[in-house]
Amino acid sequence: xxxxxxxxxxxxxxxxxxxxxxxxxxxxxxxxxxxxxxxxxxxxxxxxxxxxxxxxxxxxxxxxxxxxxxxxxxxxxxxxxxxxxxxxxxxxxxxxxxxxxxxxxxxxxxxxxxxxxxxxxxxxxxxxxxxxxxxxxxxxxxxxxxxxxxxxxxxxxxxxxxxxxxxxxxxxxxxxxxxxxxxxxxxxxxxxxxxxxxxxxxxxxxxxxxxxxxxxxxxxxxxxxxxxxxxxxxxxxxxxxxxxxxxxxxxxxxxxx
Numbered sequence: 514x515x516x517x518x519x520x521x522x523x524x525x526x527x528x529x530x531x532x533x534x535x536x537x538x539x540x541x542x543x544x545x546x547x548x549x550x551x552x553x554x555x556x557x558x559x560x561x562x563x564x565x566x567x568x569x570x571x572x573x574x575x576x577x578x579x580x581x582x583x584x585x586x587x588x589x590x591x592x593x594x595x596x597x598x599x600x601x602x603x604x605x606x607x608x609x610x611x612x613x614x615x616x617x618x619x620x621x622x623x624x625x626x627x628x629x630x631x632x633x634x635x636x637x638x639x640x641x642x643x644x645x646x647x648x649x650x651x652x653x654x655x656x657x658x659x660x661x662x663x664x665x666x667x668x669x670x671x672x673x674x675x676x677x678x679x680x681x682x683x684x685x686x687x688x689x690x691x692x693x694x695x696x697x698x699x700x701x702x703x704x705x706x707x708x709x710x711x712x713x714x715x716x717x718x719x720x721x722x723x724x725x726x727x728x729x730x731x732x733x734x735x736x737x738x739x740x741x742x743x744x745x746x747x748x749x750x751x752x753x754x755x756x757x758x759x760x761x762x763x764x765x766x767x768x769x770x
Contacts, residue, residue: 521554525562528552533571533582541579542572605644612639612651612705614666616658626720626731627657634658638666638674641705642734648706649740654732660684678729686729689721698735706737713738 549556566572573583624631642650678684697711717734
């Protein structure tokens with residue numbers, strides 16, 4: 514694309530972005546012919562600008578209906594952090610519905626995750642996480658029951674897990690490890706997240722610990738694939754020992770389990 518075409522492309526993109534400030538999610542944008550005439554460019558230039566805005570998540574196409582303002586995509590960096598804080602940083606209002614809270618034996622897999630005996634009790638809390646009233650994730654958190662006696666699970670509807678751990682039990686989360694893999698929703702998850710059958714999703718597995726290395730939790734969080742965009746910073750500085758490009762966020766491509 515030459516400089517003149519690039520200038521026209523940028524002008525149309527800015528024009529459409531300006532229209533979005535006066536539109537709501539789900540509103541249709543003007544047809545390509547109208548945008549082309551308004552900006553005095555070809556329909557091909559308009560189509561390129563619209564294609565770019567669709568790729569960037571600002572617009573969505575519905576075959577036979579037109580192009581509409583898309584719901585904002587929630588950008589998520591692969592790091593262990595509070596859901597509530599993350600949503601507020603993105604200008605969204607986080608809320609939580611506690612779906613269940615049960616106690617059960619850890620078993621072999623959870624005992625390995627939490628560094629406890631298989632027979633030790635684990636508190637399992639399942640929550641529906643919402644942003645601006647829309648369900649975006651299902652989190653299943655496993656805590657070592659002996660570390661959190663009489664845990665007030667009902668308070669999770671209005672307070673973050675990490676705040677309760679800190680204020681009530683003096684447990685300060687200092688770090689953690691997180692993996693992400695693509696998946697699809699199962700029937701029960703589909704209903705809770707209000708998505709079509711076998712909708713794309715991201716499965717986050719998060720383990721956190723205190724400063725002295727004591728394991729605090731293991732959480733499986735299923736995020737809606739249509740609302741989340743996974744990002745990571747790239748380190749493109751040259752390396753003397755290898756000609757590779759590295760992710761600074763600790764993201765490593767590994768075979769899925």
